[in-house]
Amino acid sequence: MPAYDFKSPRLFVAADLAEGSPVALDPAQANYLMNVMRLETGASVLAFNGRDGEWRCQLERAGKKKADLLPEALLRAQTPPSQLAYLFAPLKHARLDYMVQKAVEMGAGILQPVMTQHVQSSRVNVERMQANAIEAAEQCGILTIAECREPMKFDAALAAYLPHGPMIFCDEREDAQSPAATLAALPRGPLSLLIGPEGGFSAEERDRLRAEGGVTAIALGPRILRADTAAVAALAIVQAVIGDW
Template structure:
């Protein structure tokens, strides 16, 4: 991302963005810019909404604790949202927050919790998941907010995502060839990556996955990884082998 502005604050907004368009900030956003960052009227801010690209804006104070953004110029055109779906057995609290943020940074376009037999957390706060996704997108120059979906049971998730393209799952018992070589054999199209809970997939779940021709098992090496670490490792392998890292300029 050459010549990118890493110094100006960056915010996600719901409103449309176009030249001289005024966008009212939420109280938390105004507080962040005015009191945390201590910015004043006219200071530059980057804004995006997932539809209109990224815009350079200026702050216009409208009150002691209120402010608007005024869009001045589009810096980047909107790019298509990533098609990579990240399916995961939910973790608890802070570790789930971390995993969501890293999945967004690593290019996931869909975040889908999957309730497996050995899942650690029985509930998922989707609004909190989306808030973490927005924070990661704001900090990392990402133009689209991933689709944060309601949890699905294991079987329902398979039926929903096997229909869209190849599915990859990380199996700690898999002793196959290099994951790079394995992934290189997959057909093109929207991908789904499935990572299980800390206790691994059950015998029944593993057999169900291995019985599908559109499912590929990969190993992440000789070490046992925590689920949040496995997420980063697996997404890096997928992006390097068959994802959007291929052909990227150095």
Template structure:
């Protein structure tokens, strides 16, 4: 585990982070820092924007209703987004929030909602999804907020797919075999992971996926998992077998 500062408050900002150039805190951030955490002028916080690394900043109040973050020193260089595309059928509200947060924590670099036949939620709030991704990044020391994409239809997704990126398809009907062995048998290259809705994939969707040469079907064991649980399990197995959990 890298040695990070997990004690100081940590905020994502949109502005550039440059030494000594003040960045205005949003009203929500100011309320959190001043009224919830009871911080004041001169206290330290961490800030990141996904481009300029992580900076230790000093709080300053140039006016009664204004709070600035003044970058003093960059303590971590910027790291790129993980090249892992996470595809999921949207869930409803709180469970979708949970799944998005856990996907960010588990190293997804892109979050792509996919509208499958049995999808539970016909609409998805991209702003809310991004807010949950930012919150997870703030809390877990992540420097790059994943790309939160607009929903895409299942057929359109496959029609536009780059076959150079291998797609791992979690099928609840697949015979229970070791997912580690399945993943390690794949050719090297960029990866994507697809988790379906609570109702599972339709027979037509399942058949189309299985017919594609760039798709690997993976079992998540003998038990049927909820979609949000399956997301965490699948991402953990993937990172352990062929992702950034491997030693070296």
């Protein structure tokens, strides 16, 4: 990774970023910079919007509760969105928050909840997912915000994602041979990674997956992993073998 500024605060903004064009901060962002970070006018802040790259900006106080950012220099050009879609059975709130954050850190470009038969939570707050994705991107220097999508039923998810590239699913019943060797045989490019709930896929779902020619099963070692741990392990091996690592 090239040299990076880890000291300046970093914010996602919705507005366009261009040299000399002020960007008004929302009240929460202004409060964070002025009252939590205690920054004064002229302080350096990094900003990105997922479209225009990353900019070094100067903070300009516009009142006790208002502030603008003035973009001064483009530091990093915009990168294309990740071609890795992460499909997962939803978890309960705290663990779902963790999983979303880690999936973004590991380079997932799409976060797709999938309603499986043994799913733990039938409700998904997509706005909360998106907020966690933005926070993870802010903290980790990521330029493109992962797209958090509305939940889909199992069959609908297969129909939507299989036409766009290989699908990898993590199966606790798969022989614990090296997943790296299995993944290395797949083509590079768009792909989706599917992880089921802690109760595992149902027999019907497993049969459905194995009947599809574009689906590849991998094991994640000889131990049973929690779903949020499996997410990190699976994304790491996929990114290392056929991803952007």
